[in-house]
Amino acid sequence: MIWNRQQPSPMPWHRYKDVYERVEVPLQQRHWPDARLAESPLWVPVDLRDGNQALAEPMDPARKRRFFELLVSMGYKEIEVGYPSASQTDYDFVRLIAESGIAPDDVTIVVFTPARRDLIERTVASIDGIAGDVVIHMYTATAPVWRDTVLGKDRDELRELILAGGRDVLELAGDRPNVRFEFSPEVFNLTEPDYVLEICDAMTALWQACPARPVILNLPATVEVATPNVYADQIEYMHRNLARRDSVILSVHPHNDRGTGVACAELAVLAGAQRVEGCVFGNGERTGNVDIATLALNLYAQGVDPKIDFSDIDEIARTVAHCTRMPIHDRHPYAGALVHTAFSGTHQDAIKKGFAEHRARATAEGRSEREIDWRVPYLPIDPADIGRTYEAVIRVNSQSGKGGIAYLLSTEYGLDLPRWQQQDFARHVQARTDASGAEMTAAELFELFTATYGLTVP
Structure with a gap:
């Protein structure tokens, strides 16, 4: 019996390579398949930065403030609020936080910057006067295609560029007791594992990571290119091999290009991630950042406290839709209008x-x-x-x-x-x-x- 009658498609599938041809996936004795999700990671919404930069109409100051106040009311304790060196609106919003006191004392403010001295200076200037905890989040793309095509640098040259940016961050903000540091090797999931490990270890050494002042290493799947188990292997490799592991907060930032961002994040937490960056309902570039509302409520449905309050999900959805000018799909997990409705x-x-x-x-x-x-x-x-x-x-x-x-x-x-x-x-x-x-x-x-x-x- 021939039970599968599918025929070859006319599409040029041969133009694409699978992930194993594009990057080494470290082979190891995996531990993550035996792990269980028993506790919430630290959720870090990036709606006001990563989500905002993906909008056709970026949020105006009133919408940004309303969204920020929503996130605070839901219980988020670390919030990325903007890219102050990229736009005056973002800079002004960080200044509003510094001057108005709208951020509670227990909420950490995260600001985003490339590894360029003039932009780092602008970023550090934006946080002047913020009394609470602040994270300066520096990023640089590290994958081969980005090195060759976008940056025009080899491995050694890019390593020096990143360390130079790290030195600037340390020089300009290292003496501020309320400031910690975060580094993202953008496109981590397509970067050679030995190279990204070398850079991350160099950054924690430079920034003198210690348990009292841990460094956040954020490992993005900037473009989702593989099944979630591959990302989990990559995260576990870093988790098991990083130097100064007790002084590192291991973070992930999955995107949803293949539609499996939620699964990538969940398996990454099984593999050792302690912190997850994403957007409430999954807004973001292309197909979006990982949906941290779905992630949290998935835990809730398994009897794990998500540490975030979704007890009025319709009001949350209305506010997010207003601020982003984007509707919530009727079939969106948990929040959609029809997700609890049966017709059959x-x-x-x-x-x-x-x-x-x-x-x-x-x-x-x-x-x-x-x-x-x-x-x-x-x-x-x-x-x-x-x-x-x-x-x-x-x-x-x-x-x-x-x-x-x-x-x-x-x-x-x-x-x-x-x-x-x-x-x-x-x-x-x-x-x-x-x-x-x-x-x-x-x-x-x-x-x-x-x-x-x-x-x-x-």
């Missing part, structure tokens, strides 16, 4: 039975429905935990069955239909929705029910 009959029947079991179990245990374990089919988390009601969980169209119809009539109108009537009425609903092609609301179902069975509504 089999799903509706399972959810209806799940809710009934949940209520019965709460009653039997003498506890609130919000206290007992959640195990309703097709709903990974209780919608109420993120501020949603149950009204939109079941909606009726031509794909729906008797269970969903009965659920809506019961919850909205107190009608508990016998099984024969559920089956009979479902046929009438099917005929109506097949003819119209439209969804039926609970009110329309009730109207059809009363008309079908000759009932008079008091």
Whole structure:
């Protein structure tokens, strides 16, 4: 039997090389597959810098402030606020933080700079007067294509450029007790592992990393090019081989070019990452930065405290959409308008039975429905935990069955239909929705029910 009848496509797939031909992936005895996600990493939203620079219309000062205040209210404790040497708007926003006190004392401010002295000087000037903790985040692309095509430098020349930038950062800000340092070898995931390890070790030595003043080494998948397990191998290699490991905060910054940014981040944490940079709902260049809202709620759904408050996800989504001028997709994990909605009959029947079991179990245990374990089919988390009601969980169209119809009539109108009537009425609903092609609301179902069975509504 020939069960796979796919044929070669006409696309020029031969023009591309797989990741193993582009960069050495260090071979090692992996430990990350046996690890478990048991604790949240430090989440660092970069919406105000990386996300903002990807917008067709960058945020104005009012939107940046509103977004910053949202992040603070949600509980983020380290926030990248801008690229002060790149635009006056970003510089002014950092100055607003310095002069207005809108940043709480326990929130660390991160500012972003290339490894160029004049731009480092501008960056350091922007943070004057910030009383709380500050991270100066310096970056340089290190992968071969970027070295050859963009920077025109060989390995030794680029290493010296990076160290020169590091020396400038140390000279200009090293004596400030509230300032720590971060280095990103941009396009880490396409850089030779021995070279990136050499540079990172040189930077922690230069910046005198110690447990009291750790250095952040941020390892970006600037362009996602491989399956998530490859990124995990690369992160574990660094985690196991870095010098001064107890004085390093190992950070990751995945992008979503292949659609697996969330998986890359999760496996990277299994592999030793302690800090994750990304955007709330995944805005960013091209297909976006990793979505740190999805990451956090994935942990929540596994019984791990995300350390971030998503108890009013609709307000969070409205604010992010307003600030970015970009809508949240209806199917976006956790935040989308339809993610807790079932139209199909089999799903509706399972959810209806799940809710009934949940209520019965709460009653039997003498506890609130919000206290007992959640195990309703097709709903990974209780919608109420993120501020949603149950009204939109079941909606009726031509794909729906008797269970969903009965659920809506019961919850909205107190009608508990016998099984024969559920089956009979479902046929009438099917005929109506097949003819119209439209969804039926609970009110329309009730109207059809009363008309079908000759009932008079008091």
